[in-house]
Amino acid sequence: MKKLRTRKHAVVLNRSVGGDIGINFFLILMGAFMFLPMLYVVMQSLKPLDELWMFPPRFYVINPTFQNFGDLFTLMGENWVPFSRYVFNTVFISITGTFGNLLFSSMAAYALAKIKFPGRNVMFQMIVLSLMFHSTVTSVANFITMSAIGWVDTYFAIIVPAFSTTLGLYLMKQFMESAVSDEVLESARLDGSGEFKTYWLIAMPMVKPAWLTLMIESFKGLWNSGSSIYIQSEQLKSFNYAINQIVSGGIARAGAGAAATVVMMIVPITVFVICQSNVIETMGSSGMKD
Amino acid sequence: MSQNTAVKRPVSRKDMTRAQWTWKEMKRNKVAYLMVAPFMILFTLFTVFPVVLSIILSFTEFNLLQFPRPVYMDNYIRLFLDDDIFILAIKNTFIFASVTGPVSYFMSLMIAWFINELSPKIRSVVTLIFYSPSISGSVYLIWQILFSNDSYGFANGTLMTLGIIDAPILWFNDADYVMWLCIVVALWTSLGTAFLSFIAGLQTIDRSQYEAASVDGIRNRWQELWYITLPNMRQQLMFGAVLSITQSFGFGSVVTALAGFPSVEYAAHTIMHHLDDYGGQRFEVGYSSAIAVVLFAIMLGSNLLVKKMLKKVGQ
Numbered sequence: 105m106k107k108l109r110t111r112k113h114a115v116v117l118n119r120s121v122g123g124d125i126g127i128n129f130f131l132i133l134m135g136a137f138m139f140l141p142m143l144y145v146v147m148q149s150l151k152p153l154d155e156l157w158m159f160p161p162r163f164y165v166i167n168p169t170f171q172n173f174g175d176l177f178t179l180m181g182e183n184w185v186p187f188s189r190y191v192f193n194t195v196f197i198s199i200t201g202t203f204g205n206l207l208f209s210s211m212a213a214y215a216l217a218k219i220k221f222p223g224r225n226v227m228f229q230m231i232v233l234s235l236m237f238h239s240t241v242t243s244v245a246n247f248i249t250m251s252a253i254g255w256v257d258t259y260f261a262i263i264v265p266a267f268s269t270t271l272g273l274y275l276m277k278q279f280m281e282s283a284v285s286d287e288v289l290e291s292a293r294l295d296g297s298g299e300f301k302t303y304w305l306i307a308m309p310m311v312k313p314a315w316l317t318l319m320i321e322s323f324k325g326l327w328n329s330g331s332s333i334y335i336q337s338e339q340l341k342s343f344n345y346a347i348n349q350i351v352s353g354g355i356a357r358a359g360a361g362a363a364a365t366v367v368m369m370i371v372p373i374t375v376f377v378i379c380q381s382n383v384i385e386t387m388g389s390s391g392m393k394d
Numbered sequence: 395m396s397q398n399t400a401v402k403r404p405v406s407r408k409d410m411t412r413a414q415w416t417w418k419e420m421k422r423n424k425v426a427y428l429m430v431a432p433f434m435i436l437f438t439l440f441t442v443f444p445v446v447l448s449i450i451l452s453f454t455e456f457n458l459l460q461f462p463r464p465v466y467m468d469n470y471i472r473l474f475l476d477d478d479i480f481i482l483a484i485k486n487t488f489i490f491a492s493v494t495g496p497v498s499y500f501m502s503l504m505i506a507w508f509i510n511e512l513s514p515k516i517r518s519v520v521t522l523i524f525y526s527p528s529i530s531g532s533v534y535l536i537w538q539i540l541f542s543n544d545s546y547g548f549a550n551g552t553l554m555t556l557g558i559i560d561a562p563i564l565w566f567n568d569a570d571y572v573m574w575l576c577i578v579v580a581l582w583t584s585l586g587t588a589f590l591s592f593i594a595g596l597q598t599i600d601r602s603q604y605e606a607a608s609v610d611g612i613r614n615r616w617q618e619l620w621y622i623t624l625p626n627m628r629q630q631l632m633f634g635a636v637l638s639i640t641q642s643f644g645f646g647s648v649v650t651a652l653a654g655f656p657s658v659e660y661a662a663h664t665i666m667h668h669l670d671d672y673g674g675q676r677f678e679v680g681y682s683s684a685i686a687v688v689l690f691a692i693m694l695g696s697n698l699l700v701k702k703m704l705k706k707v708g709q
Contacts, residue, residue: 119615127508131520134505138582139523144548145536161551212433221423222416227434234441235636236697238644240666241690244673244682245444245451248458268436271587299425321587328531330647333674344531348651351535358539369530373522376529380518387587387594391629392636 145369148362149173156358172359176367179350179360185338187346194343197259198326201266205322206315208267213276214303218289228277232392234270243333250334261334266326272318275390279314280307282389313382320379324372344368445690452684458677469684479660480668480685486573487643487664491696493577495642498584499635505585506592507619521593528586537579538652541565569661572653576662579652580645588634588641595630599623624707631707635700643693646670665689 140163148156150168180187216224246265247256255261284307292302308315330344347368351361376383410418420427452469454462473480509520527533540548543564550562565571599622607622624631646666653662656671665685673682 123615131505131508134501135520135523138527138585141536141540141582142523142526142530142533144540145533148536148539157546159545159551160555161546161548163548208433208436212430215426215429219423219426219429221426222419224426224430227430230442231437232636233694234437236640237690237693238640238666239441240644240646240669241448241686241693242441242444244669244679244686245447246440247673248447248679249439249444251458264436265440268433268440270437270441273433299429303429324529328529330532348532348535351532351538362536362539365533365535369526369533372529372531373526376525377522380521383590384521384594384597387591388598390591390633391595391627392633393629 142369145362145365149359149366151359151362153359172363173367175357175360176350176363179357185341189339190341190343190346193259193340194327194329197262197266197329197342198323200259201263201326202319202322204263204267205269205272206318209269209273209276209318210308210311210315211303213273213280214307215299217277217280218284218286218307219299231270231274235274247333256334257336257340259340262326262329262332266322269322269325272321275321275386276311276314276318278389278391279311279317279386283314284310313385316379316382317386320372320375320383323375327372448683448686448690451680452687454680454683456679456683458679462680465680469681470688472681473684473688479663480665482660483663483665483668486660486662487666487692489573490577490580490645490664491639491642494580494584494645495638495696498581498642499588499638501581502585502589502634502638503592503631506589506596507623510593510596517593521590524585525589527583528589532651534579534583534648535651537575537582538566541575543567566653567658569659572657572662576645576649576652580642580648583648584638584641586637586641588637591630591634591637592627595627596623599626628704628707632701632704635704636697639697639700640693643689665692 144163147163147165149172150165150170152167152169152171155162155166215221216228250256250261255264288306288310289302292306293299297306328344329342330348331341335341347361347364350357350364451462453464453466455465455468456462505524509517512520542550543562543566545551545554545562547562547565549565550559553559554562563571565575603622603626604618607618612618612621643666646664649657649662649664650667650670655667657663657667665688669682669685669689672678672685
């Protein structure tokens with residue numbers, strides 16, 4: 105039998121040199137398209153004023169300075185709503201929303217994946233169907249609901265709907281089906297462990313990658329949430345909203361705007377770097393049966 | 395202690411009607427309903443109910459103050475026969491979605507496939523580079539600086555230095571460019587969850603299949619992709635397609651941030667903007683519900699269509 109040809113980590117049978125060159129060229133091109141704008145934000149944030157308004161514009165910074173980050177702080181101080189308030193709003197919304205989503209979704213995912221009860225297929229089908237349309241469709245009707253409950257202009261309007269984000273539940277349920285064995289759960293039940301106890305003490309520790317993934321999915325949505333039709337008071341608005349105000353503030357704020365964008369993007373990127381391998385592991389069972 | 399007290403056995407279905415059996419099973423699994431309840435109640439309230447409500451309200455005239463007044467098909471007739479901007483929005487939405495959806499899908503798939511053969515360390519760095527624009531929030535506003543209207547913008551500056559143009563182009567304020575620029579930016583932010591799903595899917599494929607295929611006469615990597623790799627990750631392909639389609643209809647906020655609202659000569663006006671215009675600003679709730687229903691039908695329809703197409707992969 106022909107020996108399996110491998111290149112360090114992958115099977116590489118049937119590879120032509122021309123194809124390799126073409127693919128690498130394409131990858132570098134795409135990589136540049138994706139990476140250079142990100143790099144440009146960082147460069148802009150480090151440029152002193154005269155370099156920001158230089159003709160012809162230059163990609164790289166010549167004399168890097170942290171002046172823009174300082175300006176950002178000054179700008180924050182001048183605002184009538186203290187900037188720390190925007191930061192607090194976003195952090196508070198992101199953490200409570202993510203935590204609630206994790207708890208509700210994982211509990212539901214456990215029941216849907218591991219308990220056979222009438223109606224569970226219908227429920228899961230509805231969740232899959234909800235992945236097929238964007239939430240803008242529901243925004244007008246949700247505004248009516250929120251007004252009726254009296255949640256307009258409160259944190260609840262943002263946090264509570266986030267508890268029932270379906271993508272996280274979907275990923276969690278798929279991962280539970282493949283990662284948690286029925287035998288383990290069955291023997292726990294034989295020992296007299298109730299479903300809540302089995303879920304919390306046996307199933308949950310086995311799906312750690314899935315909760316990290318769910319948390320990232322949920323967190324990135326909430327962290328990046330900008331202005332919302334539910335929130336009118338300035339002191340309840342998000343960090344992202346405030347940054348957009350600075351970025352669109354024109355010439356004088358170009359540097360501070362770039363600095364703010366850098367601050368904003370560092371958090372989700374760092375979180376992803378830490379959890380990357382867990383996320384990829386979870387995605388391994390993300391497939392949708394037809 | 396007998397086993398029956400510790401573990402409630404599934405009820406046998408003999409000597410019972412289906413309804414009786416279901417009822418028994420439901421009672422036996424009370425705790426399962428308790429566990430799905432918090433999620434399902436919120437899901438029903440904020441996702442299922444709004445869809446139903448929108449459908450109902452789309453047949454009425456409603457301004458949030460007075461009780462809805464039924465107008466039957468009037469909203470839909472007005473949409474399709476009387477609203478030129480809506481027709482333009484449909485056209486723009488289709489251009490936007492039919493470019494960003496498939497391109498982002500194939501871009502995710504191809505890049506995931508190409509980087510699959512890199513070593514794990516390099517692969518994770520490359521993954522981060524491709525994935526980070528999609529998680530970094532409003533970082534796409536940098537494109538407004540790259541393509542700003544004045545000569546300090548990178549694009550204008552470079553083109554002017556090279557002598558290709560004499561005066562700055564108004565990029566995002568020029569009806570000829572705005573749509574395509576927004577599409578480029580949308581694509582830039584589009585390598586998200588589907589991309590990660592493809593990367594993971596590729597890694598779960600059993601290596602021995604490639605060996606067997608080689609013996610069976612697979613000659614190049616493209617045949618390998620079509621006959622082995624893709625059929626093996628069909629479930630991921632399906633999942634990725636759903637996310638890409640939904641995403642391709644959801645770029646409205648990116649367009650608004652870059653091109654403003656309304657965009658110049660409505661050149662980048664999509665159904666989402668029309669919905670926002672009537673729902674969020676003019677409070678014509680009945681009319682905007684009709685828009686939402688049309689958008690809902692388009693999204694669901696294209697998802698089901700693509701699902702059918704994907705069943706043909708590897709055949």
